[in-house]
Amino acid sequence: MHQKIVLSVVLLGALSGFMSEAQSSEESVGYARIRVYQEGDITLYPGEYCYGSDSSAAIHASTSGFTFFSIAKRVGMPETDDIPGAYNEYEIPAGKAISVMLQWQGEKDGVKASCGPIGSTFYPQSAKNYDISLGYSGGCFVRIRELHKTAPGKASAIVAPSGFSYACAAK
Numbered sequence: 001m002h003q004k005i006v007l008s009v010v011l012l013g014a015l016s017g018f019m020s021e022a023q024s025s026e027e028s029v030g031y032a033r034i035r036v037y038q039e040g041d042i043t044l045y046p047g048e049y050c051y052g053s054d055s056s057a058a059i060h061a062s063t064s065g066f067t068f069f070s071i072a073k074r075v076g077m078p079e080t081d082d083i084p085g086a087y088n089e090y091e092i093p094a095g096k097a098i099s100v101m102l103q104w105q106g107e108k109d110g111v112k113a114s115c116g117p118i119g120s121t122f123y124p125q126s127a128k129n130y131d132i133s134l135g136y137s138g139g140c141f142v143r144i145r146e147l148h149k150t151a152p153g154k155a156s157a158i159v160a161p162s163g164f165s166y167a168c169a170a171k
Contacts, residue, residue: 032094032124033077035147036061037133038086040104040115044132046093050168051101051119061088061132077129078147078155087131094126099165102142104134115140119165130160 036042042062045051073088092098103116115134120142124130128146135143145157 030094030126031091032126033075033089033129034061034092034124035077035083035087035089035129035131037084037131038062038088039084039134040102042132043101044090044092045099045101047096048099048168049097049121050166051099051117053168059090059092061090078149078153080131080147080155080157082157092124094124094128097121097123100132100142100144101165102132102134102140104140117167118142119167120144120162121165122160122162129155131157 034044036044040062041060043051044059044061045053045055046057046059048055072086073090075089075091077089099119099121101117101119103114103118105112105114107113118141122130122144129149131145131147133143135141142162144160144162146160147155147157149155
C-alpha cells in the first residue's frame with residue numbers, strides 16, 4: 001500500500017512537471033514572425049478580421065515613401081532569393097486572425113497609378129515565418145507567403161492560405 005502511494009505521488013509530480021514544461025514551451029512559441037516589404041503603405045491589424053480600425057495594436061509596417069530617418073526593424077528571419085532591399089520584420093501573435101491593409105500609388109512619366117486600399121486576412125501559425133508584399137496579376141492584391149528554411153539563414157516561399165478582408169465598419 002505504501003509503495004502505491006509513493007508511486008502515485010512520483011507519477012503526479014512527473015506529470016505536473018511535464019505539463020508545466022509543455023505550457024511554458026507553448027508560451028515561448030506563441031508568436032510568428034513576419035517580413036513586410038516596403039512596396040506600399042502596409043498596416044497590420046493583429047486580432048482583427050477587417051482593416052482600417054482604430055486599434056492601438058495596429059502596426060504601420062511599411063510606407064512607400066522613402067524616409068531618411070526610418071530605421072529598419074529586424075527579428076532575424078531567414079532570407080529568400082527574391083528579397084528586396086527595403087523591409088521590416090515583426091513578431092506577431094500566432095493562432096489569431098491578422099488583417100493586412102495595403103495601398104500603393106506611383107507616377108512615372110506623368111502617368112499615375114494606384115492600388116487599394118485592399119485587404120487580406122490570415123492566421124499565422126506559431127514559430128513560422130511569413131512575408132507580405134504587393135502582388136499583381138491583372139490587378140493588385142496582398143501577397144502572403146510562408147517561408148520554409150532551406151539552409152542556415154535561407155528560405156524558400158510558398159503562398160500562405162489567406163482570404164479577402166473588408167474595411168471595418170465606421171463607428
